Amino acid sequence: MTQTxxxxxxxxLADPLAAxxxxxxxxxxxxxxxxxxxPVADDLPEGVSPEDLVWEETIAAGGYATRRLSRGARLRLxxxxxxxxxxxLVFNAELPTERLNVADxxxxxxxxxxxxxxxxxxxxxxxMMSILADTAxxxxxxxxxxxxxTNAAKYGEGRNSGPYxxxxxxxxxxxxxxxxxxxxVHPCIxxxxxxxxxPDGTVVPQVGPFEPGRSIMLRAEMEVIVVIANCxxxxxxRVDYTVTPxxxxxxxxxxxxxxxxxxxATPEGLRAFLNVEDHFRR
Amino acid sequence: xxxxxxxxxxxxxxxxxxxxxxxxxxxxxxxxxxxxxxDLEGNQAVDFLLYSAADDAERYxxxxxxxxxxxxxxxxxxxxxxxxxRPMMTIAASAVPYHDTIGGACSCESNxxxxxxxxxxxxxxxxxxxxxxxxxxxxxxxxxxxxxxxxNVPVEPDGSLGIVDGLSAxxxxxxxxxxxxxxxxxxxxxQINNPCNAFxxxxxxxxxxx
Numbered sequence: 060m061t062q063t064x065x066x067x068x069x070x071x072l073a074d075p076l077a078a079x080x081x082x083x084x085x086x087x088x089x090x091x092x093x094x095x096x097x098p099v100a101d102d103l104p105e106g107v108s109p110e111d112l113v114w115e116e117t118i119a120a121g122g123y124a125t126r127r128l129s130r131g132a133r134l135r136l137x138x139x140x141x142x143x144x145x146x147x148l149v150f151n152a153e154l155p156t157e158r159l160n161v162a163d164x165x166x167x168x169x170x171x172x173x174x175x176x177x178x179x180x181x182x183x184x185x186x187m188m189s190i191l192a193d194t195a196x197x198x199x200x201x202x203x204x205x206x207x208x209t210n211a212a213k214y215g216e217g218r219n220s221g222p223y224x225x226x227x228x229x230x231x232x233x234x235x236x237x238x239x240x241x242x243x244v245h246p247c248i249x250x251x252x253x254x255x256x257x258p259d260g261t262v263v264p265q266v267g268p269f270e271p272g273r274s275i276m277l278r279a280e281m282e283v284i285v286v287i288a289n290c291x292x293x294x295x296x297r298v299d300y301t302v303t304p305x306x307x308x309x310x311x312x313x314x315x316x317x318x319x320x321x322x323x324a325t326p327e328g329l330r331a332f333l334n335v336e337d338h339f340r341r
Numbered sequence: 342x343x344x345x346x347x348x349x350x351x352x353x354x355x356x357x358x359x360x361x362x363x364x365x366x367x368x369x370x371x372x373x374x375x376x377x378x379x380d381l382e383g384n385q386a387v388d389f390l391l392y393s394a395a396d397d398a399e400r401y402x403x404x405x406x407x408x409x410x411x412x413x414x415x416x417x418x419x420x421x422x423x424x425x426x427r428p429m430m431t432i433a434a435s436a437v438p439y440h441d442t443i444g445g446a447c448s449c450e451s452n453x454x455x456x457x458x459x460x461x462x463x464x465x466x467x468x469x470x471x472x473x474x475x476x477x478x479x480x481x482x483x484x485x486x487x488x489x490x491x492x493n494v495p496v497e498p499d500g501s502l503g504i505v506d507g508l509s510a511x512x513x514x515x516x517x518x519x520x521x522x523x524x525x526x527x528x529x530x531x532q533i534n535n536p537c538n539a540f541x542x543x544x545x546x547x548x549x550x551x
Binding site: 258 | 398399402403404405407408409411412413414424425426427439443444445446448449450451452453454455457458467480481482483484485486487494495496498499500501502503504
């Protein structure tokens, strides 16, 4: 997680100008997992202007990231190497007491398996995000994230400050960066690592590893804060802490129009859009 | 002791109350005590949340509970876990095969999605959860995915799910043993638009024993 820095020669330790020189000499270093500022992406979908790019970041294995996205923005997540595990919290950025409601998301849509065309619903009956494209198909609405205790049991420890951070503690840090706290870390969804349910209720994890490059694209249907933790799925049976970097790219996009096929796909979903459109009727 | 609802209780009764149809209920249950819920008239969903009495930012987590047991259904022996992975209560006995924890609670807002905007003025479980939690300083941020005792939400192979006819019958019970000091918050579900209450909300009885 932490980049290893070159050792500082002893004669620099007492010299602020030398320390400044040492610090500045690191500028421009390229790491596998880092944000790119200003954002650059050479693989934007056709028709997307590079000027509309708002976020380009590769999230470390075991790391997290968080971002406010505007209504209409597209968020593309790519599992770069086949073992990313993107657990996601979503808040209404304008009023964060409104947040993703996983139970309503599966109940209202009469289905528990996320994929193209599905909506992420808030606890206020509004569409928060919609899934525009999905080449993965293995996602999870049931199991949430690992916590300090589950990682301690599996890997020996699970602290943020150790080598095997857990999903919940990553969420806590990400939420805290928006002034949110323990009460706000709500049930989540996980993308790229999935579950399937057997008739007797048994949860079967689908953890791969999968082929590199699977992706999912979401559209923000309101002003949102997303918090993404990239830690091994809580039911990943592998003995080793196995997770690989996750790429996040976002760009500005038009607000969903009245004739949008995802908006109009089901009567329940249409009402979720009517409710979010009403929210913006000001 | 001719009351069949009291059969097999492990200790002396410290609280015994009938929660009217559609109403909220909040009560502390100390570590080691048992809460028995009696479905008095049958097929009544009991929407249920738990908070640690010592630190109410620690609360029931459906996802931690499901992940820990690798199964969606809450059965006799299921440990109800917190958002920090700790045991809060254990289902010590259940007269129905399983209970739900994926279906969530009805709300005025979700009712507009499921049934139409004409249902927005109907009473709903989230209203009950809010009303009860507000008496102790908790609010909207504290409402998370809940348990629905006596409610049946099967998941089909393609992921389809829905609230279907309940598994309960008049007088059936579930017993919950507290593994820490907890505050129980219940909504005796007022929903009339799906089969969770057989379209007819009815009272339930809550018995706490030492």
